[in-house]
Amino acid sequence: MSSQIPQNHKAAVAEKEGGSVNIVDVPTAKPGKGEILVQLKYSGVCHTDSHALIGDWPAHASFPLIGGHEGAGTVVALGEGADKYHxxxxxxxxxWLYSSCLNCDFCAAGTEPNCQKAECHGFTKNGTFQQYAITDASHATPIPKGLPLDAAAPLLCAGVTVYKAIKVANLKPGQTLAISGAGGGxxxxxxxxxxxxxxxxxxxxTGDEKKKLCDSYGVSAFVDFAAEKDLVAAVKAASEDGLGPHAAVVAASGAKAYEQALEYLRPTGVLVPVGLPPNATIKMDVFWSVFYSKQVRPSYVGNREDAKECLQIADEGKVKVQYKVKGLSELPQVYDxxxxxxxxxxxVLDLAR
Ligand SMILES: [Zn+2]
Ligand SMILES: [Zn+2]
Structure with missing residues (x-):
């Protein structure tokens, strides 16, 4: 390893589930076979990080844990064989994905997040709330050189997740997509x-600020769920022929938005759930879902190719992340x-401060 790599670096460590995070010095590890050491400059903060820390999901993280899975930085050391990738x-x-087996049916089909041997940053492996991180070379995503690292960070989970969800909806240009929570992260x-x-x-x-933001992206309509008495009717009315959108991407924190989507979708419409609210279920009326042939097609995070494509589109200037930069030391306040x-x-956390 180069002499510029410090023996210790700053990290936000949580000792136990439900506990607090503390900024402490941890040893900088050497990359093993197939691994790289990355000097991280920025990390986004995702709701998943908060769920992992609190422990309110049916799946539980490994502790002690360094959270975070939206990290951007540069490769500073290569383990054996990693030069094939970086x-x-x-x-x-x-x-989110640290590694997958790259050999099972799921990995071969490009659904590697469903690999039974998948490891995840900030969940089963230490993540990106630290200045140096070890990761599996095969899953680290190349960042286009023109894309600033702070702007790239949130795309690595939030961006890939929604980019993949839109792919899963499988619409043709000109068709209509409803986005629930459209002004959020x-x-x-x-x-x-x-x-x-x-x-x-x-x-x-809901709200003028979010309407203004959505309008700036050239959306066809903005439906304020707090102002509308009948959200389902309002969304249908906003579609070109009044029958409802062709698909809906829903990232809400309660079950209601998912069930409403099943109502406002047009016949053959596709609901793509991407949010991960704990203890939420989607109730689906069997008669009407058959009669109207509506589908629920959940989308987990994207694969390696999706991540590359998602960053490429941002590098072309077609996507701009709304974010605020804070220091790593402010993470407890960010969770609050x-x-x-x-x-x-x-x-986005600046990991140098
Ligand atoms: Zn995430
Ligand atoms: Zn696999």
Missing amino acids: QIGDPVGLK LGHLACQYARAAGLKVIAID DMHHGRIAGRI
Whole structure:
């Protein structure tokens, strides 16, 4: 390893589930076979990080844990065989998947997030709330050289997640996509990726600020869920022929938005759930879902190719992340703001402070 790599670096460590995070010095590890060491400059903060720490999901993280899975930095050391994927100095992103087996049916089919041996940053492996991180070379995403690292960070989870969800909806240009939570961290990116794919967008959210943001992306309509008495009727009315949108990407934190989507979708419409609210179920009426042939097609995070494509589209200037930069030391406050719904867009941590 180069002499510039410090023996210790700063990290936000949580000792146990439900505990707090503390900024401490941890030893900088050497990359093993197939691994790289990345000097991280920025990390986004995702709701998943908060769920992992609190432990309110049916799946539980490993502790002690360094959270985070939206990291952007440069490769500073290569383990054996890692040069097949990256070189020293390459800008790379660390996303949710740390590694997968690359050999099973799921990996072969490009659904590697469903690999039974998948490891995840900030969940089963230490993540990106630290200045240096070890990761599997095969899953680190090359970041286009023109894309600033702070702007790239939130795309590595929020961006890829919605980009993949829109792909899963499988619409043709000119068709209509409803986006629930359109002015939020995931939603504002979904609006832009959908527009870049030539889709018409019905944005669902509330308040003037979010309306203004959604309108700036050229959405066809903004439906304010707090102001509308009958949200289902309003969304249908906002579609071109009044029958409802062709698909809906829903990233909401309660079950209601998912069930409403099943109602406002046109016949053959596709609901793509991407949010991960704990203890939420989607009730589906069997008679009407058969009669109207509506589908529920959940989308988990994207694969390695999706991550590359998602960054490429942003590098072409078609997608801009709304984010605020804070220091790593402010992470406990960021979690608190997250719990109280005080965060607009994405928070990106500057790991140097
Ligand atoms: Zn995430
Ligand atoms: Zn696999």
